Amino acid sequence: MKVSVVGVGYVGLVAAACLAEGGNHVTCVDKDEDKMDDLVHGKIPIYEPGLAELVKRNVEAGRLVFTTDLSEAVLNSLIIVLGVGTPSAPDGSADISAVLAVAEQIAELMDGYRIVVTKSTVPVGTHQKVCDLMAAKTDHPFDYVSNPEFLKEGSAVDDFMKPDRVIIGTTKPAVMEIMKQLYSPFMRKSSRLLFMDPASAELAKYAANAMLATRISFMNELSQLCEACDADIEMVRKGMGTDSRIGDAFLFAGLGYGGSCFPKDVRALAHLGDEQGIDLTIAKAVQAANVKQQRRFARKVIDYFGDHAQQTRLAVWGLAFKAKTDDVRESAALTCIELFLDAGIQVKAFDPEAMGSTRAVLGDRIELGDDAYSILAGCDALVVMTDWQEFRSPDFDLLKEKLNKPLIFDGRNLYDMKYLAKQGIDYHCIGRPHSSLAVCGDST
Numbered sequence: 001m002k003v004s005v006v007g008v009g010y011v012g013l014v015a016a017a018c019l020a021e022g023g024n025h026v027t028c029v030d031k032d033e034d035k036m037d038d039l040v041h042g043k044i045p046i047y048e049p050g051l052a053e054l055v056k057r058n059v060e061a062g063r064l065v066f067t068t069d070l071s072e073a074v075l076n077s078l079i080i081v082l083g084v085g086t087p088s089a090p091d092g093s094a095d096i097s098a099v100l101a102v103a104e105q106i107a108e109l110m111d112g113y114r115i116v117v118t119k120s121t122v123p124v125g126t127h128q129k130v131c132d133l134m135a136a137k138t139d140h141p142f143d144y145v146s147n148p149e150f151l152k153e154g155s156a157v158d159d160f161m162k163p164d165r166v167i168i169g170t171t172k173p174a175v176m177e178i179m180k181q182l183y184s185p186f187m188r189k190s191s192r193l194l195f196m197d198p199a200s201a202e203l204a205k206y207a208a209n210a211m212l213a214t215r216i217s218f219m220n221e222l223s224q225l226c227e228a229c230d231a232d233i234e235m236v237r238k239g240m241g242t243d244s245r246i247g248d249a250f251l252f253a254g255l256g257y258g259g260s261c262f263p264k265d266v267r268a269l270a271h272l273g274d275e276q277g278i279d280l281t282i283a284k285a286v287q288a289a290n291v292k293q294q295r296r297f298a299r300k301v302i303d304y305f306g307d308h309a310q311q312t313r314l315a316v317w318g319l320a321f322k323a324k325t326d327d328v329r330e331s332a333a334l335t336c337i338e339l340f341l342d343a344g345i346q347v348k349a350f351d352p353e354a355m356g357s358t359r360a361v362l363g364d365r366i367e368l369g370d371d372a373y374s375i376l377a378g379c380d381a382l383v384v385m386t387d388w389q390e391f392r393s394p395d396f397d398l399l400k401e402k403l404n405k406p407l408i409f410d411g412r413n414l415y416d417m418k419y420l421a422k423q424g425i426d427y428h429c430i431g432r433p434h435s436s437l438a439v440c441g442d443s444t
């Protein structure tokens with residue numbers, strides 16, 4: 001099929017490359033000329049495992065092309081997929097202006113029947129707004145599908161190729177058939193297509209993200225209680241997660257969630273409730289608990305140094321909002337770093353992939369090092385912010401040698417408390433008894 005993808009970011013580029021891999025001819029359009037220039041010259045603007053190879057293969061096969069010219073895309077495709085951003089507006093609602101602007105342009109450019117498929121996360125009712133806007137601009141027939149995307153950064157290619165489910169928000173049987181065909185390469189074993197009305201499809205996306213964020217915030221609140229009661233959140237997590245009614249996903253306590261989706265989507269859901277006169281108290285509490293958890297972790301570090309904060313230098317491992325991505329949008333690491341800087345603490349940091357994106361946000365307010373160990377020299381503590389695989393089993397001897405004192409604050413609970421206590425490392429993590437208590441209770 002001939003498909004266009006408008007908005008070539010984390011979602012759009014992955015969707016385009018995967019749809020091309022499925023045999024479609026895909027035209028990618030973005031208004032960012034530098035990004036498209038990079039792509040035309042074989043440079044992938046984001047880090048996403050497996051994506052570079054996939055893009056290269058499909059460009060070479062002639063199935064994937066890049067342009068900034070929307071008309072070229074609209075005139076040459078039946079299906080136009082929207083993957084443009086829907087960031088938070090100042091009032092917490094989702095800013096859908098890019099979706100509406102592109103839909104309007106498509107309507108003006110199209111020369112016959114088209115299907116507009118929205119992958120961007122958009123509030124309930126957007127389908128109607130887009131259809132009204134397009135109908136006012138064109139006499140050509142069109143259909144609209146709400147097709148929210150559920151891929152996760154860090155495993156986006158796999159998620160797209162082997163989705164848990166694909167939600168198709170349309171009530172028209174003929175459009176369902178075309179969407180079935182579009183997704184057939186990814187449904188070889190069994191169909192995981194879920195057909196529903198567009199409003200339910202739009203809400204399902206927000207509901208899923210809000211539920212995941214709720215689990216995280218619940219565990220983070222419990223972690224605070226664990227610290228107060230000398231209980232261990234890791235044991236509590238196992239005790240809960242092994243219950244088949246609960247399951248073990250998204251139960252890790254940490255320094256709070258971040259990223260380009262959970263914070264903005266929970267905010268937008270709460271706002272949507274307010275617009276409808278329904279106070280979504282859980283969504284609001286989830287956000288408040290998350291802000292509290294991020295601040296609590298930063299405060300724990302700052303308070304440790306007390307009056308010496310201004311003479312303190314910290315080494316930070318991890319800047320991305322999670323492992324396997326270079327995305328630092330609303331990263332809890334950056335939020336905590338801002339709080340450290342406000343307290344007068346100096347920061348040296350390293351991340352395997354997110355150095356460029358961090359530099360774009362923080363400029364030279366922090367020092368960025370070449371590798372995880374070189375930044376430790378002269379620092380008073382290590383603060384672990386992102387759960388990259390390479391941070392999970394570090395060389396603790398080298399770490400002790402380089403740091404001014406053997407002190408770790410771990411926002412991801414990556415290490416074995418008892419082992420670190422034996423190594424003489426003062427280890428502070430989330431919702432677990434302090435390392436000295438762990439040694440007392442250790443009978444081995």
Ligand SMILES: NC(=O)c1ccc[n+]([C@@H]2O[C@H](COP(=O)([O-])OP(=O)(O)OC[C@H]3O[C@@H](n4cnc5c(N)ncnc54)[C@H](O)[C@@H]3O)[C@@H](O)[C@H]2O)c1
Pocket residue numbers: 006007008009010011012029030031032035083084085086098101102119120121122149150151152153260261
């Ligand atoms: N990132 C994720 O993990 C993820 C997962 C599921 C859903 N989503 C949703 O998908 C959407 C896109 O997210 P993303 O992370 O890929 O965003 P992104 O910022 O990485 O990409 C958006 C792209 O759209 C382009 N764009 C904006 N306005 C445009 C216009 N008028 N014409 C052409 N291009 C335009 C931007 O230049 C950018 O390249 C959002 O609604 C997001 O909530 C994201």
